[in-house]
Amino acid sequence: MPLVVKGGYVYTFYRGVIEDGVVVIGDDGRIAAVGRADEVEVPPGSDVIGAKGAHIIPGLIDAHTHIGVDEEAVGWEGRDTNESTEPVTPHLRAFDGIKSDDVAFREALEAGITSVGVLPGSANPIGGLGAAVKCFGRNKLEMLVREPIGLKMAFGENPKRVHGVENKRSPSTRMGIAGVIREWLVKARNYSRKKELFKDQPEKLPDVDLRLEALELALRGAIPVRAHAHLADDMITAMSIAKEFNLRLVLDHGTEAHRIPDIIARESIPAVVGPLMTAKGKVELRGRTLETPRALASYGIT
Structure with a gap:
């Protein structure tokens, strides 16, 4: 049975706000029609919801979450966000760690969030x-929209703490984090060149390396690098590496992005800002402000 929501203010991407709007959702769960009440034909037998005075918006998308891999209210058994036993894990797939029964999915849906990006955590320089x-x-499987959507990298406090402080190994500094990332990108670039060089000589092809295959996706531009970075200086490091290796880059968190919006805009790099309303639980968050989204928007950064 089709579902019809009618009589409210319907927010659209292509027509702005439609007053006295109608949204028709077909039997397949997809939106079949949107428009004014005098434009849209209501299918016979529809389940009609009167929404006069209400505001009807498209489903929200949260581009950076750990829903399903860090299962809510479960503890260590549901915590599959970081494989922190080693610092370089580009071949790991967040999809493999998702538990579809995580109550956070239902809670997100009830809040109007219909789709999410699920990323590995930020313990590893390459996650x-x-x-x-x-x-x-x-x-x-029913929930999956697409994968992979990006390769997670992380700069700053988290990799330093997890590997340098807690496990007494490299990287323990920001220099070390950047060095590890560059080292593995060079390995992947050389791997890719060998594959191209010997594509007609199978006996000379390098053995398949899952880590390098994942990095190769980023080097080819098939997926963006999703760079966890809070400090302006860490964002600059991420942008420098992206330029060196011709990577598509998305800045995640961007806590101090308001300090360098001109640089971010010059490089045409999008940002996923936030969260903005949690406790400032570490040094990197000292500069957090609600001004960040405004500053980025004023420079045309999406």
Whole structure:
């Protein structure tokens, strides 16, 4: 049975706000029609919801979450966000760690968030591949929209703490983090060149390396690098590496992005800002302000 929501203010991407709007959702769960009441034909037998005076918006998308890989209210058993036993894990897939029964999916859906980007955590300089999923479905195969959607990298406090402080190994400094990332990108670039050089000589092809295959996706521009960075200086490091290796870059968190909006805009780099309303639990968050989204928007950064 089609579902019809009518009589409210319908917010659209292509027509602005439609007053006395109608949204028709077909039997397949997809939006079939949007428009004014005098434009849209209501299918016979529809389940009609009167929404006069209400505001009807498209489903929200949260581009950076750990829903499903850091299962809510479960503890260590549901915590699959970081494989912190080693610092370089580009071949890991967040999708493999998703638990579709995580109550956070239902809670997100109830808040109007219909799809999310699920990323590995930020313990490792190179953490793994993200996935886009819907917040509803019987299992994660039904929920999957696309993967991979990006290669997670992390700069700053988290890799320093996890590897340098807690595990007494490299990297323990910001220099070390950047060095590890560059080292593995060079390895992947050389791997890719060998594959191209010997594509007609199978016996000379390098053995398949899952880490380098994942990095190769980023080097080819098939997926962006999702760079966890809070400090302006860490964002500059991420942008420098992206330029060196011709990577597509997205800045995640961007806590101090308001300090360098001109630089970010000059490089045409998008940003996923936030969260903005949690406790400032570490030094990197001292500069957090609600001005950041405004500053980026004023420079045309999306």
